[in-house]
Amino acid sequence: AYRWRNPSCNGKLPPGSMGLPLLGESLQFFTPYTSSDIHPFIKQKMERYGPIFKTGFAGRPTVVSADQKFNNLIFQQEGEMFQSWYPDTLNKIFGRQNLSSLHGFVFKYVKNMVLHMFGPEGLKRMLSELEQKACTTLQHWSCQDTLDLSDATKRMIFELTAKKLLSCDSKETLESLMNNFNSFMEGLISLPLNIPGTAYHKCLQGRKRAMKTLKSMLQEKREKPRKEVSDFFDYVVEELSKEGTPLNEEMALDLMFTLLFASFETTSLALTYAIKALSDNPSVLKKLEEEHEGILKGREDPNSGLTWQEYKSMTFTFQVINETIRLANIVPGIFRKTLQEIKYGGYTIPAGWAIMVCPPTVHLNPTIYEDPLSFNPSRWVGMDMSPASKHLMGFGGGIRFCVGADFAKVQMAVFLHNLVTKYRWRPIKGGNIVRNLGLRFPEGFYVRIMEKDASKWRPIKGGNIVRNLGLRFPEGFYVRIMEKDASKTPLNQVVNHSSLC
Numbered sequence: 001a002y003r004w005r006n007p008s009c010n011g012k013l014p015p016g017s018m019g020l021p022l023l024g025e026s027l028q029f030f031t032p033y034t035s036s037d038i039h040p041f042i043k044q045k046m047e048r049y050g051p052i053f054k055t056g057f058a059g060r061p062t063v064v065s066a067d068q069k070f071n072n073l074i075f076q077q078e079g080e081m082f083q084s085w086y087p088d089t090l091n092k093i094f095g096r097q098n099l100s101s102l103h104g105f106v107f108k109y110v111k112n113m114v115l116h117m118f119g120p121e122g123l124k125r126m127l128s129e130l131e132q133k134a135c136t137t138l139q140h141w142s143c144q145d146t147l148d149l150s151d152a153t154k155r156m157i158f159e160l161t162a163k164k165l166l167s168c169d170s171k172e173t174l175e176s177l178m179n180n181f182n183s184f185m186e187g188l189i190s191l192p193l194n195i196p197g198t199a200y201h202k203c204l205q206g207r208k209r210a211m212k213t214l215k216s217m218l219q220e221k222r223e224k225p226r227k228e229v230s231d232f233f234d235y236v237v238e239e240l241s242k243e244g245t246p247l248n249e250e251m252a253l254d255l256m257f258t259l260l261f262a263s264f265e266t267t268s269l270a271l272t273y274a275i276k277a278l279s280d281n282p283s284v285l286k287k288l289e290e291e292h293e294g295i296l297k298g299r300e301d302p303n304s305g306l307t308w309q310e311y312k313s314m315t316f317t318f319q320v321i322n323e324t325i326r327l328a329n330i331v332p333g334i335f336r337k338t339l340q341e342i343k344y345g346g347y348t349i350p351a352g353w354a355i356m357v358c359p360p361t362v363h364l365n366p367t368i369y370e371d372p373l374s375f376n377p378s379r380w381v382g383m384d385m386s387p388a389s390k391h392l393m394g395f396g397g398g399i400r401f402c403v404g405a406d407f408a409k410v411q412m413a414v415f416l417h418n419l420v421t422k423y424r425w426r427p428i429k430g431g432n433i434v435r436n437l438g439l440r441f442p443e444g445f446y447v448r449i450m451e452k453d454a455s456k457w458r459p460i461k462g463g464n465i466v467r468n469l470g471l472r473f474p475e476g477f478y479v480r481i482m483e484k485d486a487s488k489t490p491l492n493q494v495v496n497h498s499s500l501c
């Protein structure tokens with residue numbers, strides 16, 4: 001305990017406290033919180049010790065950095081002074097392979113995949129596939145009375161990613177893979193107690209089952225390799241068949257699992273956050289709608305799909321995405337370990353210590369972003385929009401910068417384009433909507449999102465009700481009010497609001 005609390009060092013260690021032996025201050029760090037602000041634990045420590053402080057995290061002495069210059073040094077010196085590192089519990093969960101050792105493959109293969117998809121023909125196909133997925137998903141969503149946005153987005157991105165990575169179309173396989181990933185995610189940040197019933201146990205079981213599915217898919221692919229490489233799994237199979245390749249089957253499976261994990265949870269969270277932020281900020285939504293309506297108006301053929309030029313012209317959309325990445329803080333901590341003794345800012349950090357770069361401390365710093373907690377995409381006008389700028393590290397930085405960043409942005413932009421040009425929605429939570437609407441609908445009524453030409457539905461006419469409802473539907477939109485048991489209400493039997501008041 002003494003040695004844990006007083007680590008040896010050839011100089012002055014950053015200030016801070018180490019917490020309990022081994023456990024350190026992990027529990028405080030993982031305390032859930034509901035605000036969009038910096039984690040209260042980090043905030044408290046920064047106020048007390050400044051932007052660089054020491055703590056104990058996941059069994060390791062750790063230095064947390066909220067210092068911009070130090071963050072840059074950490075990203076730029078990857079492989080020299082610092083190296084990617086994940087807490088040991090994560091390595092255990094992810095299998096025997098250290099995730100870091102997969103970096104070379106990840107980089108090469110994801111680059112290949114992206115190049116393949118984003119080549120001259122690939123690009124067109126990619127946009128059309130993404131748009132098709134957005135259209136079918138939104139159609140499905142609009143047929144439901146209400147939906148949990150976070151779950152629904154997750155499902156959509158998972159299906160899309162599984163298709164691009166594995167060409168997996170089978171509903172059952174997707175369902176089972178997704179369930180296993182969900183179990184995995186739920187226990188990823190939990191106490192490592194491998195006893196049946198615990199979240200950690202479910203997490204390990206989820207991973208085990210998902211790996212089994214991936215293994216049988218890989219075997220199938222190896223038995224019947226395709227002539228043309230069309231998904232990411234094909235690249236892996238091709239590489240496995242090469243003589244002298246350092247990639248083995250176990251690493252390949254770890255890689256597939258990691259990629260599914262790295263891409264679906266992050267992108268779906270970002271999209272959910274964007275839609276929520278748009279709902280909460282009507283003026284931003286209006287501006288976004290205008291940009292996308294403009295794209296539709298500028299088309300010669302109104303039925304043609306999105307083109308790359310159109311995508312590139314989405315200036316405001318990119319600002320919305322940047323603002324989302326800044327505020328959503330999807331990856332709240334990026335981990336490294338020191339390969340040698342580091343001297344910085346008068347402090348000495350011994351070799352072998354963990355370093356945690358904390359992006360929210362930069363993203364929510366009021367000296368960089370005025371009124372940092374407000375969702376204001378226009379703040380990006382004239383700012384460095386590159387996703388790897390020193391003020392935006394949602395996708396990391398340096399050589400480990402997220403290889404899927406461009407892919408994630410295209411997915412988000414295409415989905416938002418289809419959402420704002422064809423649909424309207426309203427956030428509801430339980431019976432709240434009844435009170436929020438300002439009308440006296442009985443508790444339990446729902447408002448449904450509709451396609452613009454819902455002409456068969458009985459209209460509650462005029463802009464008045466729209467304004468009264470606090471909804472921002474343009475004139476001529478229809479609102480369908482349904483009884484709770486909407487499944488039994490025939491489409492043409494719509495309740496007029498006046499009869500409910």
Ligand code: HEM
Pocket residue numbers: 084099100103106110259262263264266267270330331334335393394395396397400401402403404405407408
């Ligand atoms: C909004 C969506 C996303 C966010 C916020 C995000 C965030 C990040 C961050 C912060 C890193 C740096 C990790 C580090 O330095 O240790 C990273 C790396 C990475 N991301 Fe993403 N990511 C997103 C989407 C994706 C997608 C769609 C893919 C796959 C197609 C992907 C695959 C990867 C990979 C392979 C790495 C490199 C891991 C390594 O080199 O160790 N990510 N991502």
